[in-house]
Amino acid sequence: MTRERVALGLLALVIVALPFAVSTAYAFNVLNIIGLYAIVTLGLILLGCSGQISLGQAAFYGLGAYASALLSRDLGWTPWITIPLAIVAVGGVAYVVGLPTLRLAEHFFVLATVGFGIIVNVLMVQLLPVTGGGNGLRDIPPLQIAGVRLVTDRQFYYPIWALTFGTLILARNITSHRTGRALRAILSSEVGAAALGIDVPRYKMEVFVLSAAYAALAGALYAHYIRFISPSPFSLLASLFFLIMAAVGGLTNIWGGLFGAALVTVLDQVIRAEVPRVFPRVGGEYQTAIYGVLLVLIMIFFPRGIVRGALDLRRALSGRSPATQAPRADAEPAEEGRA
Amino acid sequence: MLDLLPQLILSGVTIGSIYALVALGFVLIYSVTGILNFAQGEFSMLSALLCATLLSWHLPLGLAALCAVAAVCAIGALTERLAIQPAFGGHPLTLIIITFGVSMAFRGIALMLWGADPYTIPEFTPGPALVVLGGVLVRQAMWAVGLTVAVVAALFVFFVRTVPGAAVRACADNAFASRLVGISPRRMSLLAFTLSAGLAAVAGIVITPITGATYDMGLSLGLKGFVAAVIGGLTSAPAAVVGAYLVGIIEALTTGYLSPGYGTAITFLVLLIVLFLQREGLLHGAQRRQA
Numbered sequence: 001m002t003r004e005r006v007a008l009g010l011l012a013l014v015i016v017a018l019p020f021a022v023s024t025a026y027a028f029n030v031l032n033i034i035g036l037y038a039i040v041t042l043g044l045i046l047l048g049c050s051g052q053i054s055l056g057q058a059a060f061y062g063l064g065a066y067a068s069a070l071l072s073r074d075l076g077w078t079p080w081i082t083i084p085l086a087i088v089a090v091g092g093v094a095y096v097v098g099l100p101t102l103r104l105a106e107h108f109f110v111l112a113t114v115g116f117g118i119i120v121n122v123l124m125v126q127l128l129p130v131t132g133g134g135n136g137l138r139d140i141p142p143l144q145i146a147g148v149r150l151v152t153d154r155q156f157y158y159p160i161w162a163l164t165f166g167t168l169i170l171a172r173n174i175t176s177h178r179t180g181r182a183l184r185a186i187l188s189s190e191v192g193a194a195a196l197g198i199d200v201p202r203y204k205m206e207v208f209v210l211s212a213a214y215a216a217l218a219g220a221l222y223a224h225y226i227r228f229i230s231p232s233p234f235s236l237l238a239s240l241f242f243l244i245m246a247a248v249g250g251l252t253n254i255w256g257g258l259f260g261a262a263l264v265t266v267l268d269q270v271i272r273a274e275v276p277r278v279f280p281r282v283g284g285e286y287q288t289a290i291y292g293v294l295l296v297l298i299m300i301f302f303p304r305g306i307v308r309g310a311l312d313l314r315r316a317l318s319g320r321s322p323a324t325q326a327p328r329a330d331a332e333p334a335e336e337g338r339a
Numbered sequence: 340m341l342d343l344l345p346q347l348i349l350s351g352v353t354i355g356s357i358y359a360l361v362a363l364g365f366v367l368i369y370s371v372t373g374i375l376n377f378a379q380g381e382f383s384m385l386s387a388l389l390c391a392t393l394l395s396w397h398l399p400l401g402l403a404a405l406c407a408v409a410a411v412c413a414i415g416a417l418t419e420r421l422a423i424q425p426a427f428g429g430h431p432l433t434l435i436i437i438t439f440g441v442s443m444a445f446r447g448i449a450l451m452l453w454g455a456d457p458y459t460i461p462e463f464t465p466g467p468a469l470v471v472l473g474g475v476l477v478r479q480a481m482w483a484v485g486l487t488v489a490v491v492a493a494l495f496v497f498f499v500r501t502v503p504g505a506a507v508r509a510c511a512d513n514a515f516a517s518r519l520v521g522i523s524p525r526r527m528s529l530l531a532f533t534l535s536a537g538l539a540a541v542a543g544i545v546i547t548p549i550t551g552a553t554y555d556m557g558l559s560l561g562l563k564g565f566v567a568a569v570i571g572g573l574t575s576a577p578a579a580v581v582g583a584y585l586v587g588i589i590e591a592l593t594t595g596y597l598s599p600g601y602g603t604a605i606t607f608l609v610l611l612i613v614l615f616l617q618r619e620g621l622l623h624g625a626q627r628r629q630a
Contacts, residue, residue, distance in 0.1 A: 053432050055439075100615040107375055107431050111569070112614050115607040118562070122604035236558075240439055247436065289447025295440030299433050300425045 007255070008169065015161045019154065028153035030269055032225065035160040036218045038261035041245040042171045043214025048251035049175055050207045051187040052102075055239045056113035057215050059120035062234025063090045064216030065223035066124065066131060069140045072224070079143050083220040087213050094212030095205065102204050117239050124231035136230025143224050156225050163221065164258075167214060171254050174210075183207060187252065237288070244295050250305020259307060267294075346474035347595040348588060353480040353549070355587025356487035360542035361564025362571065362579040363494065364535030370511035370574050371524075371531040373431060377438040378418065380561020381445035382536040383543030386411040387552035388449060390544045391458035400463065408540040415536020419529050427525065442557065449554035457551040460544065479548045486545055490538065491580060507531065511574070539564075559603065563590070566610040 022028065044057055067086035072079045101112040124131050131137065143150045143159065150156050174180055182203050185193035194200050223229050245264045249256025271287045302309030361379055368376045386407045393403035422441050426433055462479045469476045498504035509517040510527040518524060542560070543552070550556070567586045571578030586606055593605040 053436070100611075104614060107435055108614055110432065110435060111375070111565075112611055114562070115610045115614075118607050119604045119611075122600065126598065126600045126604070240443065243436065243439075286447050286450045288443040289445075289451060292440045292442065292444025292447060295443065296422050296437050299429075299437045299440065300422070303426075303429060303433050 004172070008172075011168075011258075012165060015165060019157055025153045028157050030265065032153060032156050032160050034262050034265045035157075035164040036222050036225075037242070037245060037265055038164050038258050039167050039218040039221075040215045040242050041249065041257040041261045042167050042254065043211035044242055044246040045249065045251065045254060045257040046171055046174065046207050046214070047211040048246060049180065049183040049187060050204050051190070052204065052208065053110050053243065053251070054113040054208075054211065055110055055236065055243060056097075056117035056120075057211070057242045058234045058236070058238035059117040060090050060094060060212040060215035061219040061222070061238070061242075062124060062229075062231070063093060063120060064219030065229050065234070066137070066219075067216070068220035069137050069223040069229055070130070072141050073137065073139065079141060079220075079224045083217070083224070086220045087216045090216035090219075091209045091213045094209045098205050098208045102201065102208060114236065114239075117236055121231055121235050124234065131231070134231065136228060138228050140223050140227040140229065142227060150224075160221060160225070163217065167217070168254065168258060171257075175254055179203065179206075240295075241291070244291055244298075247295060247298050248306055250302075250308050253305050253308065256305045256307055260305070263306075342473075343595050345472045347591045349471065349474040349476050349480070351588030351591030352584060353476075353483050353587070354546075354590065355567075355584035356483045357542045357546045357560070358564045358567045358586050359487050359580045359583035360490060360538045360545075361560055362567035362583045363491070363576055364538040365565055365568035366571070366573060366576050366579045367507075367535050367538075368531045369568070371507060372423075372528045374423065374434045374438065375565070376532070376535065377435065377561060377565070378442040378445060378557075379535065379539050379564060380557035380559070381442050381449075382411050382415060382539035382557070383546075383560050384449060384552065384554065384557035385414060385445060385543070386540030387460070387543035387547040387556070388453050388458055388554070391460055391547065391552060392453075394460060400461070404544050407544060408537055411540035411543075412533050412537045416529055416533045418536070419532035423528070423532070424525065427528070442561070446554060446557060453554055455554060457553045458547070459551050460547040462548045477549060479545070483545045483549075486541060487580075490541060491576075494576070503530065563606060566606055566613075569610060570613050 018031065019028075022031070040057055040061055044054065047054055064086045067089050068079060068082040071077055071082035071085060077085075097112075097116055101109055101116075104112055125134055127133075143156075145159070148155075150159065175183065182193065182198045185196060185198055186200055186203060190200050219234075241264070245260035246257060247260070248263055249258070249260030268287065271290055275286055275290075298306065298309075304312070361383065364379050364382075365376065368374055368379075389410055390403050390407035393406055394400065398406070418441055422437055423434065426437055462477070463482050464478050466478050469478065469481070496504075498508055506517070506522045507527050507530060509520075510522055510524050514524045517527075539561075542564075543556075546560075563586055564583065567583035568579045570582030570585060571580070573579075586609070589609060590602045590606055594602045597605070
């Protein structure tokens with residue numbers, strides 16, 4: 001526990017100190033995006049702690065963005081009110097979606113979230129009078145602190161990272177206390193957890209609504225930060241992108257969420273800059289090829305995330321630990337004989 | 340309003356045939372391995388683009404189509420060996436995520452190789468469109484429906500009349516017991532992936548003269564075929580074919596009467612409703628986890 005406190009302190013220090021080390025608007029932009037994605041990924045990892053995976057996170061992210069943008073732009077309310085309102089509203093949507101879907105067996109739940117995500121994305125494109133369709137929404141009011149309008153990347157850095165830090169602590173507290181133990185029990189066996197008196201449906205619902213709220217918070221911040229939203233960043237591809245971040249960090253590892261978001265975002269920037277040099281006539285989502293291969297490799301070789309995977313590997317190489325032989329949390333006991 | 344109905348149903352049946360081929364692939368892989376293969380639609384995309392390229396090298400259509408289907412079967416087998424096999428026996432979610440990764444990889448690679456421009460294949464038998472029951476039917480649509488019927492019949496014969504077909508069914512029924520009698524679930528998994536890739540490949544080539552082929556056609560094709568498979572309960576091939584025609588007709592009706600943009604949303608709404616109502620799919624999943 002104390003080691004984790006030290007880590008949290010170090011992280012806070014790094015967050016506070018980073019603006020003195022970087023200077024360009026581009027660097028701040030990347031850092032801010034990492035912060036936003038980290039919030040979404042943390043939500044996804046909380047969900048992962050209960051053994052669920054969602055491919056609808058981008059829909060919640062987008063709903064948060066649209067809700068806060070519309071409320072603040074068309075009703076003239078301050079974003080400080082519309083962001084919490086958006087979070088509560090999206091939480092409500094998640095509750096309604098969760099009522100029927102959370103009863104589904106795990107991979108059918110994933111499919112239901114895929115379906116939900118696609119429906120939400122189609123509505124964003126089609127409901128022209130409300131969402132502006134493919135052209136999106138412009139002129140979203142910025143955040144204001146003490147009369148100062150936050151319009152530059154640098155000004156947005158501290159608010160975003162303060163919230164990222166806050167959500168990290170919240171997620172850590174949830175997973176390291178009673179709820180976390182209940183979630184871990186559910187992860188290893190729902191039936192077993194229920195037999196121990198854990199209210200499985202309630203915990204699964206709570207963590208699902210919370211993960212949607214995380215995504216909505218990030219989405220609402222994004223809307224007031226970029227001040228222009230359109231349906232394309234909230235598609236199924238974005239949901240997959242968040243899933244990759246969570247997978248890189250390890251689907252049940254809170255700290256991994258931060259790591260995954262940072263690594264994948266930086267990788268994305270590098271790929272966007274480098275690939276056009278190799279394939280000059282290609283535009284669009286070519287980077288998906290690299291992400292696809294990356295996702296497959298991680299799931300095959302490091303199903304518990306790169307950090308833990310690397311630790312396991314080091315232990316295995318130094319040959320001193322039977323721990324590597326311990327059953328993987330996510331592996332089924334059934335094993336195949338050789339053909 | 341009603342004048343449009345025959346036309347819409349005809350186009351629904353056409354596209355439904357294509358979905359049926361993709362859905363059969365889903366059912367095949369799911370029954371044998373318990374994996375939902377989301378890369379299914381990408382096999383269609385790859386075969387359509389491969390076929391278009393071979394045609395541009397002045398190969399005759401039949402040969403080009405055969406080569407493309409064979410190549411995609413090989414890609415399917417390779418996918419199983421390289422991406423699925425190493426994680427075999429892992430958590431079902433791990434395997435689903437892997438198939439999503441494979442699908443992304445194929446889409447990106449296709450974009451690098453073929454670019455974003457649409458490609459096309461000429462109709463198999465060019466000629467004026469036919470008028471059937473008050474609706475216009477392009478000749479290619481007959482090919483789509485006819486080929487689907489032929490493929491379904493061939494699959495039926497394969498599964499019911501041949502020993503490898505019986506082995507696949509045995510493995511789908513009970514992997515453990517079939518291992519005891521000398522059937523290798525791994526080899527059956529390879530066979531299922533190869534066959535499914537072939538089914539999807541045929542679908543991709545047949546539909547291209549009507550809709551054209553682009554690098555991103557696989558995602559929606561795969562998801563629609565998947566909805567059809569779920570409507571059919573995921574383990575029953577005839578039910579999946581019925582589901583596919585249902586999805587095709589629903590999509591055509593929404594496009595005709597509501598708005599083209601809502602077609603996808605309505606299809607997925609149907610998926611959600613089916614998922615919520617269907618206890619069978621859930622039950623099957625639970626059994627598989629215990630097995």
